[in-house]
Amino acid sequence: MSNSRPAQIEAVLDLREWSVPLNGPDDLRALWAALEPQFHGVPLAGHRSHTWRAAAGAITLEVVRADPAVLAAGPDTTVSLVAIREAPWHGRTCRACESGGESGVGQGVHRCDTCANLGLDADVCAAHAVLVEGTFAVSCPEHRPSCREEGCGSAATFWCSGSRCRSRTAWCDTHRVRHPQDPDTAYCPACYRLAFPVCEHPGCAAAGTVTCDWHDQSGRPCDAQACTRHARRWQVFGPKEIGLGLCRTHDAVQGRAPMELLHQICVGAARKRHGRMPSLQAFAHTLRNCGHRALAVDYPGIRSVLDAVRTRADASGVRGLGPGMDKAASGWHKELSRLHGNSVAGAELLDRLKRLVLLGDQRFGGQIAAELRLEEYKPAFTAGGKAHPGRLWVLLPQDLRGLFSGKARARAIAYERELGVEIKLADNNTGKGRR
Structure with a gap:
Protein backbone atom coordinates (compact mmCIF):
# COMPACT_ATOMS: atom_id res chain seq x y z
CA MET A 1 0.00 0.00 0.00
CA SER A 2 1.90 3.01 -1.30
CA ASN A 3 1.17 6.57 -2.40
CA SER A 4 4.62 7.27 -3.92
CA ARG A 5 3.48 6.43 -7.50
CA PRO A 6 0.17 5.77 -9.29
CA ALA A 7 -1.54 2.66 -7.96
CA GLN A 8 -1.61 -0.39 -10.18
CA ILE A 9 -4.49 -1.86 -8.24
CA GLU A 10 -7.39 -0.05 -6.57
CA ALA A 11 -9.35 -2.09 -4.06
CA VAL A 12 -11.99 -1.93 -1.32
CA LEU A 13 -11.17 -3.55 2.04
CA ASP A 14 -14.28 -5.16 3.57
CA LEU A 15 -13.96 -5.61 7.35
CA ARG A 16 -17.64 -6.13 8.17
CA GLU A 17 -16.96 -9.72 9.30
CA TRP A 18 -13.76 -8.84 11.15
CA SER A 19 -14.27 -8.59 14.91
CA VAL A 20 -11.23 -6.48 15.75
CA PRO A 21 -12.05 -2.75 15.36
CA LEU A 22 -9.61 -0.32 13.83
CA ASN A 23 -8.71 2.56 16.15
CA GLY A 24 -6.82 4.72 13.69
CA PRO A 25 -4.38 4.78 10.76
CA ASP A 26 -1.71 2.82 12.69
CA ASP A 27 -4.09 -0.11 13.19
CA LEU A 28 -4.94 -0.07 9.48
CA ARG A 29 -1.28 -0.07 8.44
CA ALA A 30 -0.55 -3.00 10.79
CA LEU A 31 -3.51 -4.97 9.45
CA TRP A 32 -2.49 -4.36 5.81
CA ALA A 33 1.14 -5.31 6.54
CA ALA A 34 -0.09 -8.66 7.80
CA LEU A 35 -2.62 -9.12 5.01
CA GLU A 36 -0.69 -7.96 1.91
CA PRO A 37 1.67 -10.98 1.65
CA GLN A 38 -1.43 -13.20 1.44
CA PHE A 39 -2.39 -11.29 -1.70
CA HIS A 40 0.90 -11.92 -3.53
CA GLY A 41 0.68 -14.32 -6.41
CA VAL A 42 -3.12 -14.33 -6.51
CA PRO A 43 -4.21 -14.14 -10.19
CA LEU A 44 -6.29 -11.05 -10.92
CA ALA A 45 -7.93 -12.09 -14.20
CA GLY A 46 -11.55 -13.02 -13.51
CA HIS A 47 -11.08 -12.75 -9.73
CA ARG A 48 -12.47 -9.53 -8.31
CA SER A 49 -13.09 -10.70 -4.73
CA HIS A 50 -10.52 -12.38 -2.46
CA THR A 51 -11.33 -13.52 1.09
CA TRP A 52 -9.04 -14.58 3.95
CA ARG A 53 -10.29 -16.17 7.15
CA ALA A 54 -8.79 -16.21 10.62
CA ALA A 55 -9.88 -16.61 14.24
CA ALA A 56 -11.08 -12.99 14.38
CA GLY A 57 -13.32 -13.44 11.33
CA ALA A 58 -13.06 -12.87 7.59
CA ILE A 59 -11.51 -10.08 5.51
CA THR A 60 -12.43 -9.53 1.88
CA LEU A 61 -10.49 -7.50 -0.68
CA GLU A 62 -12.54 -6.39 -3.70
CA VAL A 63 -10.52 -5.22 -6.72
CA VAL A 64 -12.30 -2.33 -8.42
CA ARG A 65 -9.55 -1.47 -10.95
CA ALA A 66 -6.35 -3.23 -12.02
CA ASP A 67 -3.64 -2.40 -14.53
CA PRO A 68 -4.11 -4.85 -17.44
CA ALA A 69 -0.35 -5.44 -17.44
CA VAL A 70 -0.46 -6.78 -13.88
CA LEU A 71 -1.53 -10.41 -13.94
CA ALA A 72 -0.95 -11.03 -10.24
CA ALA A 73 0.05 -8.90 -7.27
CA GLY A 74 3.60 -9.02 -6.01
CA PRO A 75 5.90 -7.30 -3.51
CA ASP A 76 6.47 -4.40 -5.94
CA THR A 77 2.83 -3.95 -6.90
CA THR A 78 1.29 -0.67 -5.69
CA VAL A 79 -2.15 -1.10 -4.15
CA SER A 80 -4.48 1.75 -3.17
CA LEU A 81 -7.36 1.14 -0.77
CA VAL A 82 -10.10 3.47 -2.08
CA ALA A 83 -12.62 2.55 0.63
CA ILE A 84 -13.00 0.52 3.81
CA ARG A 85 -16.24 -1.13 4.82
CA GLU A 86 -16.78 -1.67 8.56
CA ALA A 87 -19.69 -3.06 10.55
CA PRO A 88 -21.52 -0.34 12.49
CA TRP A 89 -20.56 -0.15 16.12
CA HIS A 90 -21.08 2.35 18.92
CA GLY A 91 -17.96 3.63 20.54
CA ARG A 92 -19.83 5.82 23.00
CA THR A 93 -20.95 4.13 26.18
CA CYS A 94 -22.76 5.55 29.18
CA PHE A 196 -46.43 40.02 37.73
CA PRO A 197 -46.03 42.69 40.41
CA VAL A 198 -48.97 43.43 42.68
CA CYS A 199 -51.15 46.37 41.62
CA GLU A 200 -50.09 49.66 43.22
CA HIS A 201 -53.70 50.54 44.09
CA PRO A 202 -54.26 50.23 47.87
CA GLY A 203 -56.00 47.01 48.81
CA CYS A 204 -55.74 45.44 45.33
CA ALA A 205 -53.96 42.08 45.09
CA ALA A 206 -54.30 41.68 41.31
CA ALA A 207 -51.23 41.50 39.10
CA GLY A 208 -49.99 44.89 37.95
CA THR A 209 -49.70 44.25 34.22
CA VAL A 210 -49.79 47.91 33.11
CA THR A 211 -46.62 49.96 33.61
CA CYS A 212 -46.78 53.72 34.06
CA ASP A 213 -45.00 55.34 31.10
CA TRP A 214 -44.70 58.82 32.62
CA HIS A 215 -41.11 60.17 32.65
CA ASP A 216 -39.56 62.81 34.85
CA GLN A 217 -37.33 65.58 33.52
CA SER A 218 -34.22 63.40 33.78
CA GLY A 219 -35.78 60.75 31.54
CA ARG A 220 -36.40 58.25 34.35
CA PRO A 221 -39.72 56.37 33.96
CA CYS A 222 -42.19 56.04 36.80
CA ASP A 223 -42.65 52.27 36.15
CA ALA A 224 -45.37 51.92 38.79
CA GLN A 225 -47.48 48.83 38.12
CA ALA A 226 -51.26 48.67 38.15
CA CYS A 227 -53.86 46.11 37.14
CA THR A 228 -56.09 46.71 34.13
CA ARG A 229 -58.93 47.81 36.42
CA HIS A 230 -56.96 50.55 38.17
CA ALA A 231 -54.57 51.65 35.41
CA ARG A 232 -55.40 54.23 32.76
CA ARG A 233 -54.53 54.03 29.09
CA TRP A 234 -53.86 57.48 27.67
CA GLN A 235 -54.93 57.05 24.03
CA VAL A 236 -52.46 59.44 22.41
CA PHE A 237 -51.65 57.24 19.39
CA GLY A 238 -55.18 56.78 18.06
CA PRO A 239 -57.97 54.33 18.86
CA LYS A 240 -56.30 51.33 17.19
CA GLU A 241 -53.01 51.42 19.11
CA ILE A 242 -52.25 50.80 22.77
CA GLY A 243 -51.82 54.11 24.54
CA LEU A 244 -49.46 55.10 27.33
CA GLY A 245 -49.99 53.54 30.73
CA LEU A 246 -50.60 55.95 33.61
CA CYS A 247 -50.66 55.25 37.35
CA ARG A 248 -52.90 57.04 39.85
CA THR A 249 -50.16 59.61 40.47
CA HIS A 250 -49.86 60.67 36.84
CA ASP A 251 -53.30 60.02 35.35
CA ALA A 252 -54.46 63.65 35.85
CA VAL A 253 -53.34 65.01 32.47
CA GLN A 254 -56.16 67.54 32.21
CA GLY A 255 -54.74 71.04 32.42
CA ARG A 256 -51.06 70.09 32.34
CA ALA A 257 -48.79 72.42 30.37
CA PRO A 258 -48.62 71.74 26.59
CA MET A 259 -44.85 71.39 26.75
CA GLU A 260 -45.15 68.65 29.37
CA LEU A 261 -47.92 66.84 27.50
CA LEU A 262 -46.11 66.77 24.16
CA HIS A 263 -42.86 65.78 25.84
CA GLN A 264 -44.52 62.76 27.46
CA ILE A 265 -46.13 61.73 24.17
CA CYS A 266 -42.85 61.98 22.24
CA VAL A 267 -40.98 60.03 24.93
CA GLY A 268 -43.68 57.35 24.83
CA ALA A 269 -43.40 57.17 21.04
CA ALA A 270 -39.62 56.79 21.28
CA ARG A 271 -39.93 53.91 23.77
CA LYS A 272 -43.06 52.09 22.59
CA ARG A 273 -43.30 52.85 18.85
CA HIS A 274 -39.60 52.70 17.85
CA GLY A 275 -39.50 56.48 17.48
CA ARG A 276 -42.57 56.72 15.21
CA MET A 277 -44.10 60.06 16.22
CA PRO A 278 -47.81 61.02 16.02
CA SER A 279 -49.06 63.52 13.46
CA LEU A 280 -49.72 67.17 14.27
CA GLN A 281 -53.46 66.46 14.17
CA ALA A 282 -53.00 63.64 16.69
CA PHE A 283 -51.16 66.03 19.00
CA ALA A 284 -53.97 68.54 18.48
CA HIS A 285 -56.57 65.94 19.48
CA THR A 286 -54.76 65.27 22.76
CA LEU A 287 -54.29 68.97 23.48
CA ARG A 288 -57.99 69.59 22.89
CA ASN A 289 -58.94 66.79 25.30
CA CYS A 290 -56.56 68.22 27.89
CA GLY A 291 -58.16 71.66 27.79
CA HIS A 292 -55.84 73.51 25.38
CA ARG A 293 -58.53 74.33 22.80
CA ALA A 294 -56.82 77.39 21.31
CA LEU A 295 -53.49 75.62 20.79
CA ALA A 296 -55.28 72.55 19.40
CA VAL A 297 -56.19 74.51 16.26
CA ASP A 298 -52.94 76.49 16.14
CA TYR A 299 -50.79 74.02 14.22
CA PRO A 300 -47.81 76.38 13.86
CA GLY A 301 -48.01 76.80 17.62
CA ILE A 302 -47.98 73.00 18.11
CA ARG A 303 -44.95 72.81 15.84
CA SER A 304 -43.19 75.44 17.96
CA VAL A 305 -43.85 73.45 21.13
CA LEU A 306 -42.45 70.34 19.45
CA ASP A 307 -39.33 72.30 18.51
CA ALA A 308 -38.92 73.18 22.19
CA VAL A 309 -39.34 69.51 23.14
CA ARG A 310 -36.67 68.60 20.60
CA THR A 311 -34.28 71.17 22.07
CA ARG A 312 -34.26 69.39 25.41
CA ALA A 313 -34.54 65.86 23.96
CA ASP A 314 -30.82 65.07 24.00
CA ALA A 315 -30.55 66.06 27.67
CA SER A 316 -33.50 63.87 28.65
CA GLY A 317 -31.50 60.66 28.36
CA VAL A 318 -34.36 58.89 26.52
CA ARG A 319 -32.89 56.70 23.82
CA GLY A 320 -34.27 57.37 20.34
CA LEU A 321 -36.19 60.52 21.28
CA GLY A 322 -34.06 63.02 19.35
CA PRO A 323 -33.60 60.83 16.23
CA GLY A 324 -37.32 59.98 16.23
CA MET A 325 -38.32 63.63 16.27
CA ASP A 326 -35.74 64.49 13.60
CA LYS A 327 -37.16 61.76 11.37
CA ALA A 328 -40.71 63.06 11.87
CA ALA A 329 -39.78 66.69 11.16
CA SER A 330 -40.14 66.50 7.37
CA GLY A 331 -43.57 64.88 7.70
CA TRP A 332 -44.67 67.53 10.17
CA HIS A 333 -43.51 70.24 7.76
CA LYS A 334 -45.57 68.77 4.90
CA GLU A 335 -48.56 68.33 7.20
CA LEU A 336 -48.26 71.93 8.36
CA SER A 337 -48.37 73.16 4.76
CA ARG A 338 -51.47 71.08 4.09
CA LEU A 339 -53.17 72.24 7.29
CA HIS A 340 -52.43 75.87 6.41
CA GLY A 341 -54.38 75.31 3.19
CA ASN A 342 -57.23 73.86 5.24
CA SER A 343 -57.14 76.92 7.49
CA VAL A 344 -57.42 79.28 4.50
CA ALA A 345 -60.30 77.23 3.09
CA GLY A 346 -61.98 77.22 6.51
CA ALA A 347 -61.73 81.02 6.78
CA GLU A 348 -63.37 81.37 3.38
CA LEU A 349 -66.19 79.01 4.40
CA LEU A 350 -66.68 80.97 7.61
CA ASP A 351 -67.05 84.23 5.65
CA ARG A 352 -69.66 82.57 3.42
CA LEU A 353 -71.45 81.20 6.48
CA LYS A 354 -71.61 84.67 8.05
CA ARG A 355 -73.18 86.06 4.88
CA LEU A 356 -75.75 83.25 4.85
CA VAL A 357 -76.60 83.94 8.50
CA LEU A 358 -77.10 87.66 7.76
CA LEU A 359 -79.40 86.83 4.85
CA GLY A 360 -81.30 84.06 6.60
CA ASP A 361 -81.99 85.75 9.95
CA GLN A 362 -83.00 89.40 9.68
CA ARG A 363 -83.52 89.72 13.44
CA PHE A 364 -80.54 88.01 15.08
CA GLY A 365 -78.26 87.41 12.08
CA GLY A 366 -75.99 90.38 12.76
CA GLN A 367 -75.39 89.35 16.37
CA ILE A 368 -74.77 85.71 15.43
CA ALA A 369 -72.41 86.55 12.55
CA ALA A 370 -70.40 88.88 14.78
CA GLU A 371 -69.80 86.08 17.33
CA LEU A 372 -69.01 83.24 14.90
CA ARG A 373 -65.37 82.09 15.16
CA LEU A 374 -63.51 79.42 13.22
CA GLU A 375 -62.39 76.45 15.29
CA GLU A 376 -61.16 74.10 12.56
CA TYR A 377 -61.94 72.89 9.07
CA LYS A 378 -61.31 69.38 7.76
CA PRO A 379 -61.93 68.82 4.04
CA ALA A 380 -63.86 65.90 2.57
CA PHE A 381 -62.12 62.54 2.26
CA THR A 382 -62.78 58.95 1.22
CA ALA A 383 -62.02 55.99 3.50
CA GLY A 384 -62.84 52.35 2.90
CA GLY A 385 -64.69 53.25 -0.31
CA LYS A 386 -67.01 55.59 1.60
CA ALA A 387 -67.06 59.35 1.00
CA HIS A 388 -67.05 61.63 4.05
CA PRO A 389 -68.07 65.29 3.73
CA GLY A 390 -65.95 68.19 4.89
CA ARG A 391 -66.52 69.42 8.43
CA LEU A 392 -66.48 73.01 9.66
CA TRP A 393 -66.16 73.50 13.43
CA VAL A 394 -67.24 76.94 14.65
CA LEU A 395 -67.36 78.62 18.05
CA LEU A 396 -70.50 80.40 19.19
CA PRO A 397 -71.72 81.53 22.64
CA GLN A 398 -74.19 79.16 24.22
CA ASP A 399 -77.10 81.64 24.20
CA LEU A 400 -76.87 82.05 20.40
CA ARG A 401 -76.61 78.39 19.42
CA GLY A 402 -80.34 77.71 19.29
CA LEU A 403 -80.93 80.85 17.22
CA PHE A 404 -78.17 79.80 14.83
CA SER A 405 -79.42 76.23 14.33
CA GLY A 406 -83.17 76.96 14.25
CA LYS A 407 -85.93 74.55 15.11
CA ALA A 408 -84.86 70.94 14.48
CA ARG A 409 -81.62 72.40 13.03
CA ALA A 410 -83.56 73.63 9.99
CA ARG A 411 -81.36 76.71 9.50
CA ALA A 412 -78.10 74.81 10.13
CA ILE A 413 -79.13 72.17 7.59
CA ALA A 414 -79.84 74.89 5.05
CA TYR A 415 -76.40 76.41 5.68
CA GLU A 416 -74.77 72.96 5.28
CA ARG A 417 -76.59 72.37 2.02
CA GLU A 418 -75.44 75.73 0.67
CA LEU A 419 -71.80 75.31 1.77
CA GLY A 420 -71.50 71.58 1.01
CA VAL A 421 -70.02 70.78 4.45
CA GLU A 422 -71.18 69.59 7.86
CA ILE A 423 -71.29 72.38 10.44
CA LYS A 424 -70.37 71.45 14.00
CA LEU A 425 -70.61 73.70 17.02
CA ALA A 426 -67.44 73.28 19.04
CA ASP A 427 -67.80 73.28 22.80
CA ASN A 428 -66.43 76.53 24.16
CA ASN A 429 -64.65 74.73 27.02
CA THR A 430 -63.19 71.60 25.50
CA GLY A 431 -63.42 72.19 21.76
CA LYS A 432 -65.28 68.91 21.20
CA GLY A 433 -67.66 69.21 18.27
CA ARG A 434 -71.36 68.52 18.26
CA ARG A 435 -74.16 69.06 15.80
Missing part, protein backbone atom coordinates in the same frame (compact mmCIF):
# COMPACT_ATOMS: atom_id res chain seq x y z
CA ARG A 95 -20.40 6.45 32.06
CA ALA A 96 -23.22 6.02 34.59
CA CYS A 97 -23.86 2.47 33.38
CA GLU A 98 -20.18 1.54 33.53
CA SER A 99 -19.63 3.06 36.97
CA GLY A 100 -22.69 1.23 38.30
CA GLY A 101 -21.44 -2.12 37.01
CA GLU A 102 -24.54 -2.73 34.91
CA SER A 103 -24.29 -5.72 32.61
CA GLY A 104 -26.07 -4.12 29.67
CA VAL A 105 -24.05 -0.97 29.10
CA GLY A 106 -26.24 1.62 27.41
CA GLN A 107 -25.26 3.68 24.39
CA GLY A 108 -24.17 7.22 25.23
CA VAL A 109 -26.63 9.04 23.00
CA HIS A 110 -26.77 12.18 25.24
CA ARG A 111 -24.05 14.43 26.56
CA CYS A 112 -23.62 15.96 30.01
CA ASP A 113 -22.21 19.48 29.64
CA THR A 114 -20.85 19.52 33.20
CA CYS A 115 -18.89 16.32 32.59
CA ALA A 116 -17.53 17.75 29.35
CA ASN A 117 -16.42 20.95 31.09
CA LEU A 118 -14.63 18.87 33.74
CA GLY A 119 -12.85 16.80 31.11
CA LEU A 120 -14.78 13.63 31.99
CA ASP A 121 -16.48 11.14 29.69
CA ALA A 122 -19.69 13.08 29.01
CA ASP A 123 -21.78 10.40 27.27
CA VAL A 124 -25.04 9.41 28.97
CA CYS A 125 -27.61 6.82 27.91
CA ALA A 126 -31.32 7.58 27.66
CA ALA A 127 -32.02 5.76 30.93
CA HIS A 128 -29.56 7.88 32.93
CA ALA A 129 -30.02 11.20 31.12
CA VAL A 130 -31.59 13.91 33.32
CA LEU A 131 -33.66 16.48 31.43
CA VAL A 132 -34.91 19.30 33.64
CA GLU A 133 -38.02 21.13 32.41
CA GLY A 134 -37.41 24.45 30.71
CA THR A 135 -34.42 23.72 28.43
CA PHE A 136 -33.02 20.86 26.36
CA ALA A 137 -29.82 20.73 28.42
CA VAL A 138 -29.01 17.17 29.56
CA SER A 139 -27.03 16.16 32.64
CA CYS A 140 -25.91 12.88 34.14
CA PRO A 141 -27.35 11.76 37.52
CA GLU A 142 -24.19 12.95 39.30
CA HIS A 143 -24.51 16.48 37.96
CA ARG A 144 -28.26 16.94 38.12
CA PRO A 145 -28.84 20.59 39.15
CA SER A 146 -30.10 21.39 42.64
CA CYS A 147 -32.62 24.03 43.65
CA ARG A 148 -31.09 27.50 43.83
CA GLU A 149 -33.00 28.48 46.96
CA GLU A 150 -30.59 28.84 49.86
CA GLY A 151 -30.88 25.96 52.29
CA CYS A 152 -33.15 23.89 50.01
CA GLY A 153 -30.84 21.50 48.15
CA SER A 154 -33.68 19.52 46.55
CA ALA A 155 -33.28 18.15 43.07
CA ALA A 156 -34.25 20.84 40.55
CA THR A 157 -37.31 20.19 38.40
CA PHE A 158 -37.40 23.28 36.17
CA TRP A 159 -35.33 26.16 34.82
CA CYS A 160 -36.87 29.55 35.60
CA SER A 161 -37.82 31.49 32.44
CA GLY A 162 -38.05 34.86 34.23
CA SER A 163 -36.16 38.00 33.29
CA ARG A 164 -33.62 37.56 36.09
CA CYS A 165 -32.88 33.83 35.71
CA ARG A 166 -33.29 33.66 31.89
CA SER A 167 -33.48 29.83 31.94
CA ARG A 168 -30.02 29.62 33.50
CA THR A 169 -31.08 28.92 37.10
CA ALA A 170 -32.86 25.76 38.23
CA TRP A 171 -35.43 25.39 41.03
CA CYS A 172 -37.47 22.63 42.64
CA ASP A 173 -41.26 22.25 42.65
CA THR A 174 -41.52 23.78 46.12
CA HIS A 175 -40.28 27.09 44.70
CA ARG A 176 -42.20 26.91 41.41
CA VAL A 177 -44.77 29.62 40.58
CA ARG A 178 -46.72 29.00 37.39
CA HIS A 179 -47.73 31.62 34.84
CA PRO A 180 -51.34 32.74 35.48
CA GLN A 181 -52.52 31.79 31.98
CA ASP A 182 -49.79 29.42 30.69
CA PRO A 183 -49.31 26.35 32.92
CA ASP A 184 -46.27 25.26 30.87
CA THR A 185 -44.30 28.37 31.92
CA ALA A 186 -42.87 28.56 35.42
CA TYR A 187 -40.96 31.14 37.46
CA CYS A 188 -39.04 31.27 40.69
CA PRO A 189 -40.75 33.49 43.31
CA ALA A 190 -38.46 36.49 42.64
CA CYS A 191 -38.90 36.43 38.85
CA TYR A 192 -42.65 35.98 39.23
CA ARG A 193 -42.82 39.14 41.35
CA LEU A 194 -40.91 40.99 38.61
CA ALA A 195 -43.15 39.65 35.84
